[in-house]
Amino acid sequence: MAEGLWYFSPTGTGRAVAEGLEERFPGLTLHGLTTPEERAGAPRPEAGDRGTLIFPVYANGVPELLLDWLEELPVRPVRWVLIAVYGSVNRGQALEECARAVTEKGGTVVGAAALPGPHCYDCVPGVPKRTNAWDWLALEAFYRDVKERERGICLPPPGAHVPQRLMAWLCAPPPKRGAGCTGCGSCAAVCPTGGRGCIRCGACVRVCPTGAKRLVFRTPLPLWYIRRGMAEEKTAFFQK
Numbered sequence: 001m002a003e004g005l006w007y008f009s010p011t012g013t014g015r016a017v018a019e020g021l022e023e024r025f026p027g028l029t030l031h032g033l034t035t036p037e038e039r040a041g042a043p044r045p046e047a048g049d050r051g052t053l054i055f056p057v058y059a060n061g062v063p064e065l066l067l068d069w070l071e072e073l074p075v076r077p078v079r080w081v082l083i084a085v086y087g088s089v090n091r092g093q094a095l096e097e098c099a100r101a102v103t104e105k106g107g108t109v110v111g112a113a114a115l116p117g118p119h120c121y122d123c124v125p126g127v128p129k130r131t132n133a134w135d136w137l138a139l140e141a142f143y144r145d146v147k148e149r150e151r152g153i154c155l156p157p158p159g160a161h162v163p164q165r166l167m168a169w170l171c172a173p174p175p176k177r178g179a180g181c182t183g184c185g186s187c188a189a190v191c192p193t194g195g196r197g198c199i200r201c202g203a204c205v206r207v208c209p210t211g212a213k214r215l216v217f218r219t220p221l222p223l224w225y226i227r228r229g230m231a232e233e234k235t236a237f238f239q240k
């Protein structure tokens with residue numbers, strides 16, 4: 001039976017992990033959840049399935065757009081492997097929050113991993129290139145082990161965190177269309193919100209072929225916070 005892997009990945013780190021797992025573990029079927037169209041069209045896991053869910057850490061938690069998708073899942077006993085990729089600052093409580101969301105839908109978490117990666121704001125020079133070969137060795141061993149001998153795991157319940165819309169608002173105004181916009185529509189095609197309520201993920205900035213889209217921070221605080229946190233990047237795996 002094909003096994004599903006769902007990923008929400010506005011700036012591509014999680015998608016690269018998903019594709020790496022697909023290459024290493026034949027039989028996985030990938031489903032994107034990044035854009036509104038993808039979320040609407042993605043199949044839901046069936047009762048008894050094992051599914052892998054890959055997502056970025058946003059403001060120490062799970063991206064709200066993904067929580068909304070999880071909220072709409074039917075109640076089914078699905079065994080989940082959760083993989084949070086984060087910008088090497090802080091994995092926060094994203095795994096715990098996601099575990100709670102899937103458990104509320106009748107699921108069980110059989111394995112969870114947090115992988116440090118490059119921060120999508122690209123503002124720190126000299127950040128080590130993650131996910132690197134060592135991360136992959138560890139991730140592969142973890143994933144194989146979970147598949148072969150899965151057992152339930154228990155993550156602590158999540159605490160409070162900063163609302164993501166508020167954080168986004170404090171950090172940066174939505175990326176502006178600068179001079180040079182040709183109206184090609186690449187930005188609209190990758191926008192995880194479908195253009196309503198910018199979450200400051202920076203996906204549009206990355207795909208803009210002329211550099212007309214720019215994300216500008218209101219204060220130097222986010223850059224300071226990110227640089228400060230970078231010293232502590234860690235990979236973490238949770239299994240019984």
Ligand SMILES: Cc1cc2nc3c(=O)[nH]c(=O)nc-3n(C[C@H](O)[C@H](O)[C@H](O)COP(=O)(O)O)c2cc1C
Pocket residue numbers: 008009010011012013014015055056057058059060061085086087088089090091092117118119120121168199200201202
């Ligand atoms: C709105 C927002 C909030 C973020 N919050 C965190 C955070 O709390 N901790 C962290 O380490 N990285 C944080 N990041 C960085 C992302 O987790 C990181 O870049 C991740 O690899 C992006 O995944 P993707 O490329 O699959 O979209 C944040 C990024 C955005 C856009």
